[in-house]
Every structure is written in C-alpha cells, then in structure tokens.
Amino acid sequence: MPNNYYVTTPIYYVNDKPHIGHSYTTMLADVLTRFHAAMGDDTFFLTGTDEHGQKVQKAAEQRHMDPLAHCNETVIRFQELWKRLGIHNSDFIRTTQERHKKIVCRILQDLFDRGLIYKAEYTGHYCIPCERYFTEKDLLEGGLCPECRRATSKLIESNYFFKMSLYQDWLVDYIKTHPGFIQPEYRANETLGFLRKPLGDLCISRPKSRLSWGIELPFDKDYVCYVWFDALINYISAIGYGTDEEKFRKWWSGAHHLIGKDILTTHTVYWPTMLKAMDLPMPKSIFAHGWWLSGQDKMSKSLGNVVNPMDMMNLFGVDAFRYCLMAEMVLGNDASFTQSSFIKRYNSDLANDLGNMLSRAVKLTIKYFEGRIPAPGGYEAPDRELRDQALASIPLMRSAVENMKIDRGIDGVMNVVRAANRYMEKTAPWTLAKEGNMARLATVLYTTAETLRIVSGLLLPVMPCKMKEFRMKLGLPEEIAEKSDFAGRLAKWGTLEPGTQVQDTDALFPRIVIEEPMAQLKAEGRKANPKAEEKKSGTVAVGAETVTIDDFAKISLKTAKILEAEKVEGADKLLKLKISLGTETRQIVSGIAKYYTPEELVGKIIIVVANLKPAKIRGVESFGMLLAAKTGDTLKLATIDGGEFPDGIAVG
C-alpha cells in the first residue's frame, strides 16, 4: 500500500500580489510532492487563498471595489503565477467558496452547541496588519504589537470565544510526546515557551459593525468569524471533511503543513486545539521555514525591496529559479536573496557543473560512437567509485526529503556531478580515444551517462522541464517522475540501453554574463532581456534599456494631498511637506522652494512615488517623492487632470 502524503501551503491573503515568500513555500510544496510521488507515495497538494478579514476588506476599499470582486481579480495573479512556476497543485481552495464556508459554519455551530464557544465582553488590543488581538501584558513597550512592532488599538466589545484554554495541558503533553510534530525542533520549543504562560480563550468573532467581510456566525447574524479561525479550516474543508469521509480520512492521515515562521502560533496552538475540540487527529507535521531576506534586510513594501518572482523567472528561467531557491535556503533558517548570489549559484552549479558535464558526455558520444551510448566493458576502480557515489545519492536524497533537508539532498547530487567532472579529467576520454583504447573509452562514457541519468532523475522534481530536456539529450524515454516506481528504476545501475541515440542541442543552461554593476542595474530598475541575448551568444546578458510592465508595477504611484508646507531651515531650495495618502500622513522633502511658495501648495493634489525608501535630506526625514516636470527655469508639479480628486488613489 502506498503512503498517503498530503501537503499544504498557507493560504495567501489576496490583499496584494504574490511575492518571493509565497512563491517559495508553494514551490517547496511542489518539489516535496513530486519527490514523494517519485518515491511511490500517493500525493495531494493543496494551496489557495485567504479571502476574508480586515486586510482584504481594506485592500478592496482602497480600490473602491466590492471585496469579492477584488478577490476574484487578485486570486488570478496567484493562480497564473503558480502555472508559470510549474506548480502542480491538486486543488486550490478559496475561503469564499461555498464548499469552505459551509464547513466553517458547521464547525462553529457544533462547537457552540457543545458549549465550547461562548459570548463575553472583551477588552483587547488589536493589531490590524496581524489581524490579531493581544492582552495588555502581551504588548511591547508603548503598546506596540509583539509580532510586528506596529501600533495597536484598544477595543472593548462583546464577542464569541473558543475555549482554547481547556486544551493547554493536553497540547503541552502532545508536543512533548510527539517529536517531529512541530519542526524544526527549536520551533517546538518556541511553542512550548509560548505555552508556559496561561493560555487564554480565543476570540473567534468580529462584530459586523466593525468588520463585515467574513463568514457570518450561524448562531448570531451580527457577527462574522475571525479570519484565522475561518482560514485554518481550509486544510480540512478542501479534502472532504464533513462531505466525503473516505477522501478526508485518506488524506488527513498523511497531512503535513508548510508555513513561514511568522505564523507559528496560529498553526501550532490555535489549530491543534481547534482540531482537538473537533475530535480530529493532529496533522503529522507542521514545518516552519525561515524568511527570505533582501540581502540582510526584511523584505517590505515600504522599503521597496520585495523581490518579484516574475523578474527572477525572466532572468533565470523557471526551473533554474526553482533550483536556486531550493538550493539556497537551509530549511528552517532565514536565507538572503541577492540577484548576484543567485547568478553565481546558477553559473557555477547549472551552467558550469551540470550543463558542461552533459554537453561533454553527449559530444564525446557523438564524436567517438556515432551518437550511440556504448556498451561498457569491465569496471575499474574509478568507475566503481563514481557509480557507488551516484547510487548513494539516491537514499541520501530520500532521507533529505523525509527530513526536510532538501538543500542537503541537492548538495549531495551536485557533489556527484562534481565527482563526475573530476572523473572525466582523471580518465581523460580524449586521450583514450587518441590511444585507440575504445573499450576503456566505452566504459568511461557509459559510466558518465549512467551517472547523469541518476543525477537528472534526482533533480526532476526540482527542475521538471529542464531535466526532461536533459534526459531527452541522453536518449532516455520521457518518464513521469511522479508516477509508478520511478525511484526503484532510478537505482538500477545499467538502465541506459547501449545503442541509445543521444542528441546534441543548444546549451541547457547558458551562462549569465553581468554586463554592468548590479548596483547600477538596481538603481535604474532595469531588467534583463535574456532570450534575445541567449540566441546570439549562448550566454544570457543582464542589462537592457527597457523595463517591463512588471518592473513598472513595482513603483507605487499615488495621489496625495498637501496638508502643510514649510521651508527647511538652512536650505533655500527645500520645502518640507506634510502629505495625506488617504490612510496615512507622511512627510516628504522636495527641492521646489524656488518654484512654489508654501501657501500655494497647501490643498493641492499631487502625485508621489509612495514606496521610495525613506531617506534623510539635510537631516530631515523624507518618505516618498513628488513628481514634477522641469524645463529651463520652470517647474510644474504633476497633478491629476481635472482638479478635485481624492488622495491615496493608485496612479498607473
């Protein structure tokens, strides 16, 4: 009987477009699913979108849209991106779907009927970005949110509560007696640390007067369900809980949740206690990975350093981007993203080691054996060594996948590739050919080709398209790694039939050549046009003169109202402006004092770059930049045609 492997990603908020963090978790789930399928498991991979709650309601309001219409539009960005990234999810759940809402209501009603949900008055501190309540003692100094360090607001209201506190002792015991339930182990310790304080009950409602965008409580029409309580249920509503018992039992018995470290408590405290109250077994594991940092900094929209996965795909190609992400992050830890470190990794692992190895093997086979894989003779020590190392990388990868150490599995495979390159140097096939030692040459080339068969098979889940091409060049029939006993066949040394025709075509991984300093490229926001260059030279050049719509989309242009304006002391040219962006006020400093008096400016609706990194100009804080046109001695501010217009509206 095959194992059932069910993997989930967090469901993503549809308040914004997907970024590299979302892409990473989804890609990781895809890679894990493909590996498990190759190992013979029955697999189910779920991802989706979290569409209720304040964040989404706010995003819709800002766009003057109905929340569902906003969700319908935004969800496509996720679905399209997953397609482009070669993600093969088995299902995509949206929390606004009937199939989900009806299960949430059923669970709420059941817990309410069993006295596990009750109504009470509540005083709390609410953090809008985190969508979470905190008690006074949870807050940081100055009343700041303990999760995101932003300001919270105090609220007193009647709400419904889930009796989470009932399960504290049980949960502590469960975590302690189930190593591997929360991974990595230090995240289990973090959760146990959290559980050292008394666990309160969980507020699971929001009064409609404050937030209307949510699932209405079946027992009180004046309230909607708290977004996290609603969202977590997706993991069971999507696989038939309450509607298809057989399907549900099958997948739930092999459930593995992938999450980012920031959503640990909701998954390792709220969710297990909810499941316990529903009398359901726990998932097999909850794995929290670290964060992708932009260099050393946290990625954030306000800092303007969020990496757009589309750009990376255009530069590296989908599969190489998948490879770099999987190879660069040590699962559990934070990882640093810089374009140059990815280019380095691409050039050394893929262009040099893997790509060159294949091209050498194919070219030599064409040159000396008319393009047909030769039959090997007797194996000598170096052949046996390489064969054994290649075969050993299969269980190594299996254990890396089972233990969530994909980067190590990949490293093991790349070690084999590097060993194969050294083997070539050592056995020197070109010398063997010169000496006319064709029997020995045949063994060397066969050993190399078999090694490449194993290597490419192991990398198929990471780079499905490129490794398919790779294997076609070796003359291997198209195999679907996800089906049948792929791993078993992979481990059979000698699978490649002598006489198989190889194919020599273009380089699989053309080198990426950096034509200009990265800093300049970044500053100019310019992007690569790899395809055109690739054709010419077999290399991909970074640095073209145009930007794509995706690049442009990185810049947030907004209308802003000038509330106050004054001169900056000691700087004749500068004015300090207080502007409103609808939901927030900011200060910007601009060199327009020669052209406008402060009085002229107040009340004007202008256009600003809202996501420009904050800076100090002559010691004065400036966050944003206004747009203006200048000719000779005249400067005019960019405004919206037709005068009166609200502030905080996106321009584009």
Ligand code: MSP
């Ligand atoms: N909607 C909730 C999850 C509900 S699951 C029942 C949510 N959504 S999210 O869109 O804000 O974030 C989804 C995931 O993206 C989280 O796991 C988060 O850790 C991850 N990431 C966000 N930024 C990230 C990086 N910079 N790097 C890696 N992952 C990060 O939370």
